[in-house]
Amino acid sequence: MTRRRVHAVSLLALLLLFFLPQSRAQTPPERAAASRLIGEVFANGQQLSYVSALSDRIGSRLTGTANARRAEEWAEGEMKRLGLVNVRREPYRMAASWERGPASAALVSGGNNRPLAVASYTWTPGTEGPVEGEVVDVGAGRPEDVRRVASQVKGRIALVVPEGADLDSVIYNFYRAAGLVRELKDAGARAVLLAADKPHSILYTAPVEFTATGKLAALPTVSLAREDVLLLRRLLSQNQTPRIRLDVHNRIGGAFDATNVVGEIRGSGLADELVVVGAHLDSNDLGPGALDNGAGSGAVLETARAIKALGLRPRRTIRFVLFTGEEEGMVGSIAYVERHRAEMDKTVAALVMDIGAGRPQGWFSMGRTDLDAEIRELSEPLAQFGDFTIEHAAFAATDNAPFMAEGVPNLILIQDETPYFPVHHTIADTPDKIEPRDYASAVAVFASTAYAIADRPQRFGRRLTADEIKRMADETKVGDQWRAAGIWK
Amino acid sequence: MTRRRVHAVSLLALLLLFFLPQSRAQTPPERAAASRLIGEVFANGQQLSYVSALSDRIGSRLTGTANARRAEEWAEGEMKRLGLVNVRREPYRMAASWERGPASAALVSGGNNRPLAVASYTWTPGTEGPVEGEVVDVGAGRPEDVRRVASQVKGRIALVVPEGADLDSVIYNFYRAAGLVRELKDAGARAVLLAADKPHSILYTAPVEFTATGKLAALPTVSLAREDVLLLRRLLSQNQTPRIRLDVHNRIGGAFDATNVVGEIRGSGLADELVVVGAHLDSNDLGPGALDNGAGSGAVLETARAIKALGLRPRRTIRFVLFTGEEEGMVGSIAYVERHRAEMDKTVAALVMDIGAGRPQGWFSMGRTDLDAEIRELSEPLAQFGDFTIEHAAFAATDNAPFMAEGVPNLILIQDETPYFPVHHTIADTPDKIEPRDYASAVAVFASTAYAIADRPQRFGRRLTADEIKRMADETKVGDQWRAAGIWK
Structure with a gap:
């Protein structure tokens, strides 16, 4: 070492002593990064602006x-503006397009043509002119419910009242819909009324069939306002036979390309290892999708913004991905994994946020019990946000699913569901439902954990082998969902 | 400038460019400090440990x-351990000591000596042997209530059921107690039962008389469990005359010195200007005082810890003060202001936290409307914590009061009261009532605001003139409370 360099190094040491707080040396760097990211999200966080841009x-x-x-264009521009690298829109094919047209329904048996509140489920066909039929009650729409009424369904309109509002029920009803409508068509039904479980005549939407195949639902299927469901059930209980006229127009078109939006912060030491930080940019179409999933998209962008604003640089590359086609069955994330399959060995983890803007409560580790100790360690600097749970349940309900099927460690942020389920997929999914402190808490936990996984010396967990994946899929039944969604052929 | 120094300065500039994030230059320093303090409180905050040390x-x-x-000794040690300067315990005189002795009560008129749940209010005399008397209901205990029953009170035991559980009611009942008990003594009552408004037989305590004079309450005064209050009122409504035996032993002693605990972070540029960051260390004695005011004390210490841990140094001196004697009528903070009266012109602000560990909701500006713009500006980096209100109400209920009477800008953090009032001054005031994220949010807002006031170039508000103080005190009626508390002679 030359004398000149010794001098410079001494000056450097002196300056560091002067500029760095004394206690800094005692704080592990991963804890310091968590602290700075949390503060940045609370003090300067743009997550609400991102949600407003998308939904308002x-x-x-x-x-x-x-x-x-x-x-998609806005997100690409935003990622570039944040200084991310390799910003791009990666196209994938959807086999059919769909746009909502007018839909109306009326109760015609009473003679007064009383209007009923309906909205078409997405990717369902129209009625090709008004159809009329008597209503038949199919209960909760489970296979045994359809079998019970099969002989009465022919030429009639089926009323189904799915049960349950918790996550498990929502996922069951989501996966049940396609088969339910097919069974009702086979039994001769002309259309399906699915009861909305929301208050104040709020209607709900979702696709009935999904996957990128573009297959439309077997029958015209509409959401029916809870109040009108109760009306029909009152008439049925009085042994009347309510007769409905339904008129649904939807615009169905050909194949098209959608794009996932991708950008990166390149790692400093292990740049070829990837941490995917994702959420879906698309929404259903009855409302502006502030919680589902403007909130998750805002969290992804804010994670990128905060890391850049603080000048942090993780060891591994963080790849920020805003998926589309999620509402149609994770079509965009399936396409992402297919396109990047060669990178799956190097994909250390995929983190996804998709339960709205509620306060953080822990992580879904998706059938993995081997990650518990690491998740707990990563959560240590987040103790003030409350007791975090780790839930091992595995399900395919958002964009982590195709990563899970590849054995890549994948986490969904568990959030308080109570502000989310009452409004998701409805006209009421608007930014006023967001409590800023709860949302900032969720974003802070999401960003800190993503950064910690990207920056820690050791890799987060490991990729499961094909045998391990199969065993987990069988044990948790997530394999059935992967098949239904086209993740597993 | 010599060539050698130019060289060193260039190297410094180079190093700063290298070590500081690029975006730092775009973030105003006050915003950067807020961000770092928020993150430090959430990621490394010791506030819960401080509460546990005090209450567990x-x-x-x-x-x-x-x-x-x-x-007091623990707090002094903790301040020294944090590296504060001028750490000291400042004594002041209390004219009498008081320690709880056994208290029991029974309903003797029914013949079965049914026990009633009671606990002595603090600084109330014992009964000097059991006393017996019929119960007379004095309603809510307002002056007109006492007048209404005055002729029936002689030789009897008064039952008072104070009304209201919100802040205004709590303050009214607090200030009403001394006069109420004196009026009842003048009317000939032998003892007073004050109804507890808590569930599950939870009893309440507080002093009845207060100020440093050591004056005891005029009559033995006990908290009576809500369930037993309802029992007595049922009997009274049946035109029975319940008769009570009350036996209260308290240990009353002579004058003693208590101490406020003081420590400082010296300012870098305007070191003779002071920002007082305070809370009361003492509690009532039925429970361990986790919310009232372990939480505030923990916030004061964590503010100091976080600033030191980050190596931040504000322009002005921050003086951290843990007051004692608050429960007896802000005796410690009154003594502090008397001792430091010569510094009041240089005391830029006093910030106090004393509404438990609930989430932050804004600031009480204590009769000041001239501070609104500055408070709003200080709250800008805290927007994610929710919409902050500024409440102009002035009241003397915690340690800001003597600063207010000196015209010094003083703020109390408004917090969600719902977790606080049901347990404060009771056996249930324990750390399990603290929701860590809400508490961290409150501490982060408190610490960031205190630091911002200490570090901003311009002074926060100004000291009111004697005329302005008097006018504000008259308009808000806080002058009456200052007189009752001995702040104004």
Whole structure:
């Protein structure tokens, strides 16, 4: 070492002593990064602006619509503006497009043509002119319910009242819909009324069939307002036979390309290892999708913004991905994994946020029990946010699913569901439902954990082998969901 | 400038460019400090440990008791350990000591000697042997209530059921107690039963008379469990005359010195200007005082710890003060202001936290409307914590009061009261009532605001003139409370 360099190094040491707080040396760097990211999200966080841009300025973002394209372009621009690298929109094919047309329904048996509140489920066919039929009650729509009424369904309109509002029920009803409508068609039904479980005549939407195949639902299927469901059930209980007229127009088009939006912060030491930080940019189309999933998209962008604003640089590359086609069955994330399959060995983890803007409560570790100790360690600097749970349940309900099927460690942030389920997929999914402190807490936990996984010396967990994946899929039954979603052929 | 120094300065500039994030230059320093303090409180905050030390390890801390002395010594040690300067315990005189003795009560008129749940209010005399008397219902205990029953009170035991559980009611009942008991004594009552408004037989305590004079309450006064209050009222409504035996032993002693605990972070540029960051260390004695005011004390210490841990140094001196004697009528903070009166012109602000560990909701600006713009500006980096209100109401209920009477800008952090009022001054005031994220949010807001006021270039508000103080005191009626508390002679 030359004398000149010794001098410079001494000066450096002196300056560091002067500029760095004394206690800094005692704080492990991963804890210091968590602290700075939390503070940045609370003090300067733009997550609410991102949600506002998506939900107030763009609006509903059903994949394939002009709004969805605007959102993809906006997200690409935002990632570039943040200084991310390798920003790109990665196209994938959807086999059919769908746009909502007018839908109306009336109770015609009483003679007064009483209007009923309905909205079409997405990717369902129209009625090709008004159809009329008597209502038959199919209960909760489980296979045994359909079998019970099969002989009475022919030429009639089926009323189904799915049960349950918790996550398990929502996932069951989501996966049940396609088979339910097919069974009802086979039994001769002309259309399906699915009861909305929301208050104040709020209607609900989702696709009935899903996957990128573009297959439409077997029958016209509409959400029916809870109040009108109760009306029909009162009439049925009085042994009347309510007769309905239904008129649904939807615009169905050909194949098109949607795009996932991707950008990166390159790692400093292990740049070829990847941490995917993702959420879906698309929404259903009855409302502007502020919680589902403007909130998750805002968290992904804010994670990128905060890391850049603080000048932090993780060991591994963080790849920020805003998926589209999620509402149609994780079509965008399935396409992402297919395109990047060669990188799956190097994909250390995929973190996804998709339960709205509620306060953080822990992590879904998706059938993995081997990650518990590491998740607990990563959660240590987040203790003030409350007791975190680790839930091992595995399910395919958002964009982590195709990563899970590849054996890649994948986490969904568990959030308080109570502000989420009452409004998701409805007209009421608007930014006023967001409590800023709860949302900032969720974003802070999401960002800190993503950064910690990208920056820690050791890798987070490991990729499961094909045998281990199969065993986990069988044990948790998630394999059935992967098949239904087209993740497993 | 010599060539050698130019070289060093260039190297410094180079190093700063290398070590500081690029975006730092765009973030105003006050915002950067807020961000770092918020993150430090969430990621490394010791506020819960401080509360545990005070409430789990030391326990109830009624001023003048051995526990209170242990808390004073612990706090002094903690401030030294944090590296504060000028750490000291400043003594002041209390004219009488008080320690709880056994208290029992029974309903004797029914013949079965049914026990009633009671606990003595603090600084109330014992009964000097059992006393017996018929119960007379004095309603809510307002002056007109006493006048209404005055002719029936002689030789009897008064039952008072104070009304209201919100802040205004709590303050009214607090200030009403001394006069109420004196009026009842003048009317000939032998003792007073004050209804507890808590569930599950939880009893309440507080002093009845207060100020440093050591004046005891005019009559033995006990908290009576809500369930037993309802029993007595049922009997009264049946035109029975319940007769009570009351036996209360308290240990009353002579004058003693209590101490406020003081430590400082010296300012870098305007070191003779002071920002007082305070809370009361003492508690009532039925429970361990986790919310009232372990939480505030923990916030004061964590503010100091976080600033030191980050190596931040504000322009002005921050003086951290843990007051004692608060429960007896802000005796410690009154003594502090008397001792430091010569510094009041240089005391830029006093910030106090004393509404438990609930989430932050804004600031009480204590009769000041001139501070609104500055408070709003200080709250900008805290927007994610929710919409902050500024409440102009002025009241003397905690340690800001003597600063207010000096015209010094003083703020109390408004916090969600719902977890606080049901347990404060009761056996249930324990750390399990603290929701860590809500508490961290409150501490983060408190610490960031205190630091911002200490570090901003311009002074926060100004000291009111004597005329302005008088006018504000008259308009808000806080002057009456200052007189009752001995702040104004």
